[in-house]
Amino acid sequence: MELTTIERAPSDAHRALTAEQIAAMCRRAFGESAAVASARELGGGTFNTTYVVSLAPVEERRVILRVAPPGSAALSWDEAALMRRELHVQPYFAALSTLAPRTLAADFTRQIIDRDYVFQTLLPGERWDDVADALSPEESLALWEQFGRIARTIHGTAGSAFGGPFPVPEFPAWSEAVLYRLACSLRTMAGASLDVTDMAAAIEIIRGGAAVLDEIREPRLLHGDLWLFNLLIERGAGGPRVVGVIDADRAFWGDPMADWTMFVLSKSASPANRPLYDRFWEAYGRPPQTRASAFRAAAYEAMNVGIALPWAARHGHGDLVERGKRELREALETLRRLRP
Structure with a gap:
């Protein structure tokens, strides 16, 4: 797997993942045969750690992986459980279904990594x-x-x-x-x-x-x-x-x-x-x-x-x-x- 991450300060709420973690998360979401060609961390966000993940072969499928901060991160009341809140309210954005990303898989068990994460469709633009x-x-x-x-x-x-x-x-x-x-x-x-x-x-x-x-x-x-x-x-x-x-x-x-x-x-x-x-x-x-x-x-x-x-x-x-x-x-x- 080709893994590209962004270097951040230790105090940053973002935490980079390892290639092994991303591979395990993809296998859980898409099946044991799922293989990852590359994962590239995206900048611009202020909360979740986000990757564009290319499932092998590269041209077949690209998805977004969003990972919440770890439980040890210093979060305010309005940042707690943001990913769980979003998943709960997502069906109510049905009127924008053609513009909103679709959730492909979500895992809040904390079994693979001690963080919530979701896979979503990659939107154009x-x-x-x-x-x-x-x-x-x-x-x-x-x-x-x-x-x-x-x-x-x-x-x-x-x-x-x-x-x-x-x-x-x-x-x-x-x-x-x-x-x-x-x-x-x-x-x-x-x-x-x-x-x-x-x-x-x-x-x-x-x-x-x-x-x-x-x-x-x-x-x-x-x-x-x-x-x-x-x-x-x-x-x-x-x-x-x-x-x-x-x-x-x-x-x-x-x-x-x-x-x-x-x-x-x-x-x-x-x-x-x-x-x-x-x-x-x-x-x-x-x-x-x-x-x-x-x-x-x-x-x-x-x-x-x-x-x-x-x-x-x-x-x-x-x-x-x-x-x-x-x-x-x-x-x-x-x-x-x-x-x-």
């Missing part, structure tokens, strides 16, 4: 963010329109409870799910030696405005991490098109306006990208702007910043930590102004 600068304005507009339709399709799937998926708790009310996530983030921030004063104050206001959150009565599917780095595109004579939607391991059930996509759209808006974002919203459908929706948006900003801040602190991104602190303070000020 290249990561949108890798080639964004090479696209023409017309190509970019076309892709942002597709992006809006994809987000709308995901959010069009209704669930039966908020929060989740298993093993994350599910709740009958949206406010309970939001407050649960905020409480987890508060503990994680404290564990990362971050000042939690603003987060604690935001939580108290959000708790007092639970009725506003509970105006959201139907749980909708949220991707949880949908941005250009998790969209695969192909460029052809007919123009660029999105051909893959990947890494839905942070998916959960809630208000579509709480999805990570909406948070990034609001925090990265600028005159330069306004035409692109306008095209997204034209395809998605602009939500009504009310006092209640503004209060919820501020609550979701606190919720998303509460996840991003400890991650940035843990990975030594001081600039992102300072930005997160500013954004949390802005969310708190908005919550105070709109307090029910």
Whole structure:
């Protein structure tokens, strides 16, 4: 087997596999006669260790192998059991079945290696963010329109409870799910030696405005991490098109306006990208702007910043930590102004 790995720091959550381990995993997934021609580790991800595996003969089949961090890795509450959560929620992405990778095999027994792993189909295309600068304005507009339709399709799937998926708790009310996530983030921030004063104050206001959150009565599917780095595109004579939607391991059930996509759209808006974002919203459908929706948006900003801040602190991104602190303070000020 030809094995290509990426050299990483010892503190990195990624852990390379040996050729013997990959061969054993392939035999379990595809049968004792399965032979591996090559395995090449992919970069770009921040959590799982991922390989393109070519089963011999090379031209017959290539698959993706994704391996979760070991149990000894330092993980925050929102990173625990991500692979199991993704497998649980995957059937609910059926509306995107032609764009989402299919799981070929999953093994959570920890018998071959002490880590969860899955084999998935290899999707075509290249990561949108890798080639964004090479696209023409017309190509970019076309892709942002597709992006809006994809987000709308995901959010069009209704669930039966908020929060989740298993093993994350599910709740009958949206406010309970939001407050649960905020409480987890508060503990994680404290564990990362971050000042939690603003987060604690935001939580108290959000708790007092639970009725506003509970105006959201139907749980909708949220991707949880949908941005250009998790969209695969192909460029052809007919123009660029999105051909893959990947890494839905942070998916959960809630208000579509709480999805990570909406948070990034609001925090990265600028005159330069306004035409692109306008095209997204034209395809998605602009939500009504009310006092209640503004209060919820501020609550979701606190919720998303509460996840991003400890991650940035843990990975030594001081600039992102300072930005997160500013954004949390802005969310708190908005919550105070709109307090029910």
